[in-house]
Amino acid sequence: MAFSFFNMCQLLGMNCNTPTDIIFSFEGFAQRGGLTDHHTDGWGIAFFEGRACRLLMDCQPSILSPVADLVRAYPIKSLNVIAHIRKATQGEVNLENCHPFVREMWGRQWVFAHNGNLVDFHPELDGRFHPVGTTDSERAFCYMLQKLREACPNSSAAQPPSLEDIHAALSAIAKDIARFGTFNFCLSNGQAMWAHCSTNLYYIVREHPFAHAHLLDKDVAINFAEHTTPQDRVAVMATAPLTDNEVWQKMLVGEFVMFKDGCPCGGLNPIQHYKRV
Amino acid sequence: MAFSFFNMCQLLGMNCNTPTDIIFSFEGFAQRGGLTDHHTDGWGIAFFEGRACRLLMDCQPSILSPVADLVRAYPIKSLNVIAHIRKATQGEVNLENCHPFVREMWGRQWVFAHNGNLVDFHPELDGRFHPVGTTDSERAFCYMLQKLREACPNSSAAQPPSLEDIHAALSAIAKDIARFGTFNFCLSNGQAMWAHCSTNLYYIVREHPFAHAHLLDKDVAINFAEHTTPQDRVAVMATAPLTDNEVWQKMLVGEFVMFKDGCPCGGLNPIQHYKRV
Numbered sequence: 001m002a003f004s005f006f007n008m009c010q011l012l013g014m015n016c017n018t019p020t021d022i023i024f025s026f027e028g029f030a031q032r033g034g035l036t037d038h039h040t041d042g043w044g045i046a047f048f049e050g051r052a053c054r055l056l057m058d059c060q061p062s063i064l065s066p067v068a069d070l071v072r073a074y075p076i077k078s079l080n081v082i083a084h085i086r087k088a089t090q091g092e093v094n095l096e097n098c099h100p101f102v103r104e105m106w107g108r109q110w111v112f113a114h115n116g117n118l119v120d121f122h123p124e125l126d127g128r129f130h131p132v133g134t135t136d137s138e139r140a141f142c143y144m145l146q147k148l149r150e151a152c153p154n155s156s157a158a159q160p161p162s163l164e165d166i167h168a169a170l171s172a173i174a175k176d177i178a179r180f181g182t183f184n185f186c187l188s189n190g191q192a193m194w195a196h197c198s199t200n201l202y203y204i205v206r207e208h209p210f211a212h213a214h215l216l217d218k219d220v221a222i223n224f225a226e227h228t229t230p231q232d233r234v235a236v237m238a239t240a241p242l243t244d245n246e247v248w249q250k251m252l253v254g255e256f257v258m259f260k261d262g263c264p265c266g267g268l269n270p271i272q273h274y275k276r277v
Numbered sequence: 278m279a280f281s282f283f284n285m286c287q288l289l290g291m292n293c294n295t296p297t298d299i300i301f302s303f304e305g306f307a308q309r310g311g312l313t314d315h316h317t318d319g320w321g322i323a324f325f326e327g328r329a330c331r332l333l334m335d336c337q338p339s340i341l342s343p344v345a346d347l348v349r350a351y352p353i354k355s356l357n358v359i360a361h362i363r364k365a366t367q368g369e370v371n372l373e374n375c376h377p378f379v380r381e382m383w384g385r386q387w388v389f390a391h392n393g394n395l396v397d398f399h400p401e402l403d404g405r406f407h408p409v410g411t412t413d414s415e416r417a418f419c420y421m422l423q424k425l426r427e428a429c430p431n432s433s434a435a436q437p438p439s440l441e442d443i444h445a446a447l448s449a450i451a452k453d454i455a456r457f458g459t460f461n462f463c464l465s466n467g468q469a470m471w472a473h474c475s476t477n478l479y480y481i482v483r484e485h486p487f488a489h490a491h492l493l494d495k496d497v498a499i500n501f502a503e504h505t506t507p508q509d510r511v512a513v514m515a516t517a518p519l520t521d522n523e524v525w526q527k528m529l530v531g532e533f534v535m536f537k538d539g540c541p542c543g544g545l546n547p548i549q550h551y552k553r554v
Contacts, residue, residue: 049372051409054334066351074343095326103381107407128405130384130434132328157407 009099009115010037011201012045012083013186013237015193017261019077020234022047024213024222026071026083028242031217033062033085041093043068044113045083046100047076048190051108057098080188084113089136096133101141103129105149107157110189112141115239116182116198140177144187147173163192167258170194174256186237193259195237197251202241204248205262207233213243233262286376286392288478289360290463290514292470294538296354297511299324301490301499303348303360305519308494310339310362319375320345321390322360324353325467328385334375357465361390366413373410378418380406382426384434387466389418392516393459393475417454421464424450440469444535447471451533463514470536472514474528479518481525482539484510490520510539 012029014022026045033043043065044057054076058065062085084099091097099113114137121136128149129142151169152161161169170187174196177183183198195201206213208231210224237259241248251257257264289306291299303322310320320342321334331353335342339362361376368374376390391414398413405426406419428446429438438446447464451473454460460475472478483490485508487501514536518525528534534541 052371052373052375054372055332057331066347070343070347094329095331096329098329102379104407104409106404108409127383127433130381132381132385156404 009084009086009113010239011113011115011184011186011237012081012239012242013188013193013195014078014081014234015188015259015262016079016232016234017263018229018232019079020232021075021077022081022083023072023075024215024220025236025238025242027220028215028217029083029085029238030062030068030072033065033068035063036217041086041088042095042098043083043085044098044100045071045081046102046111047078048080048109048111048188049078051190053102053109053111053190055100055102055111057095059093059095059098080111080190080193082111082113082186082188082193084115089117091133091135094133097135097138099137101138103141103145105145105189106155106160108160108189108191110145110187112144112185112187113137114140115184115200118177118180118183121177121180140183140185143177144170144173163258163260166192167194171256175254178254184239191260193235193237194256195251195259196256197253199253200239201237201251202239202248203235203237203251203257203259203264204241204246205233205235205264207262212245214245216242216244235259235262235264286361286363287516288390288392288461288463288514289358289516289519290465290470290472291355291358291511292465292536292539293356293509293511294540295506295509296356297509298352298354299358299360300349300352301492301497302513302515302519304497305492305494306360306362306515307339307345307349310345312340313494318363318365318370319372320360320362321375321377322348322358323377323379323388324355325357325386325388325465326355328467330379330386330388330467332377332379332388334372336370336372336375357388357467357470359388359390359463359465359470361392366394368410368412371410374412374415376414378415380418380422382422382466383432383437385437385466385468387422387464389421389462389464390414391417392461392477395454395457395460398454398457413458417460417462420454421447421450440535440537443469444471448533452531455531461516468537470512470514471533472528472536473533474530476530477516478514478528479516479525480512480514480528480534480536480541481518481523482510482512482541484539489522491522493519493521512536512539512541
């Protein structure tokens with residue numbers, strides 16, 4: 001069950017309308033960090049709690065990591081989660097180069113993880129956000145925030161831009177950066193989740209009536225109906241489907257979707273996609 | 278053995294010349310988060326690894342926290358560590374208000390934790406660094422970085438200021454902020470550790486010949502000679518001494534010291550203090 005056709009890294013994102021733990025999805029995802037796949041150059045996961053986020057990372061493969069054991073054992077409930085397992089393409093294997101990356105802007109944290117490879121991508125950075133490590137991914141993140149700030153020049157922590165304005169600006173910036181190579185990413189500021197597909201990114205929306213799901217990477221099943229209320233809605237994004245008995249929506253090349261309250265609500269034609277699921 | 282005379286929070290810092298784990302000191306320190314003392318409104322610890330840092334936090338008291346269990350069980354070696362247990366004075370008990378706080382500047386992470394209370398402290402922030410939570414502490418941190426940036430206007434990730442220039446600028450900024458109340462803090466950028474004493478801050482330098490140490494908050498002892506080489510040097514800072522058989526240096530009111538490679542190397546008269554230990 002190895003996804004050898006996915007080089008580089010793998011992404012996992014979750015956006016919900018009620019705080020939800022990611023243990024089931026993470027259980028399958030973490031298997032790809034050395035067991036069912038070869039993404040062994042570190043991993044990380046960020047959980048939003050309000051405008052702040054909790055970031056757990058390790059340079060060890062996720063199947064061996066005691067920090068990953070903590071994530072499995074300790075159900076952290078969150079509205080927005082981004083996780084990443086790394087197969088290094090650019091930059092050494094160390095903590096500086098572990099995704100997700102975090103920066104503060106307008107008084108809230110922004111979290112970013114990337115699957116892909118940007119070639120000869122060396123944008124001019126004005127110093128407002130600067131990479132700590134040496135990956136193309138962190139450079140892209142810093143550049144995105146810089147350009148987003150430029151696109152919303154009158155914004156501040158007291159008067160942040162609307163999600164619609166952020167979506168429109170990010171859409172153009174993502175398109176611009178994607179010219180340099182493969183640029184699948186998840187980005188969140190704790191209010192919404194943005195996902196960009198350059199080659200491979202899938203999502204699923206789970207809502208009432210909830211059903212059983214069975215992991216692809218491990219023989220684990222869950223009956224979501226036992227853990228939810230009829231009002232709950234959860235969107236999960238992943239580089240490759242995590243379950244083998246659900247229909248995952250493959251995003252289109254160049255598609256950029258905003259998820260809010262567990263629902264795709266901005267993109268090429270998100271409602272149509274969503275109803276197709 | 279309760280330190281009831283220490284209201285507010287407690288700080289722990291470590292600066293070394295060789296990567297060192299903080300398990301022994303943290304074992305005693307974590308007891309104060311609910312067992313030997315009443316600092317039960319969350320805790321956090323940041324470990325530098327290169328220019329990046331690993332931040333673990335929890336809103337639960339440190340003696341009950343599974344994240345603290347991870348810190349105890351998993352020896353993370355680092356040159357610079359800052360930990361904090363919180364007794365809330367300003368701001369709700371939530372992750373947004375947990376110390377240490379982290380921001381990126383000049384391509385490296387900066388980490389800050391505060392013990393004290395600043396009254397009517399509402400500096401003008403230019404938006405470069407903005408608090409995510411509602412504490413006086415994070416406001417002070419953002420203001421410090423803003424003023425440090427102003428003091429070194431030609432600096433960048435490619436040309437960062439010298440540690441001496443940073444020390445001189447921070448010294449003036451700390452003095453300025455301390456007018457608003459109690460301002461004990463530890464600050465690190467991964468290259469050095471800065472400690473400011475407004476009321477209570479102690480430090481100890483452990484070096485060859487290493488001796489036994491016994492915790493004050495728990496009946497645990499260690500023979501450092503078994504875990505070190507003669508070249509190792511470790512400076513530990515804490516709101517109150519962590520051991521009962523070593524001489525801890527009480528910092529003077531208003532004193533501001535830079536620690537580098539486990540040694541106090543900038544301050545009012547650090548060498549004299551150091552030799553007095």
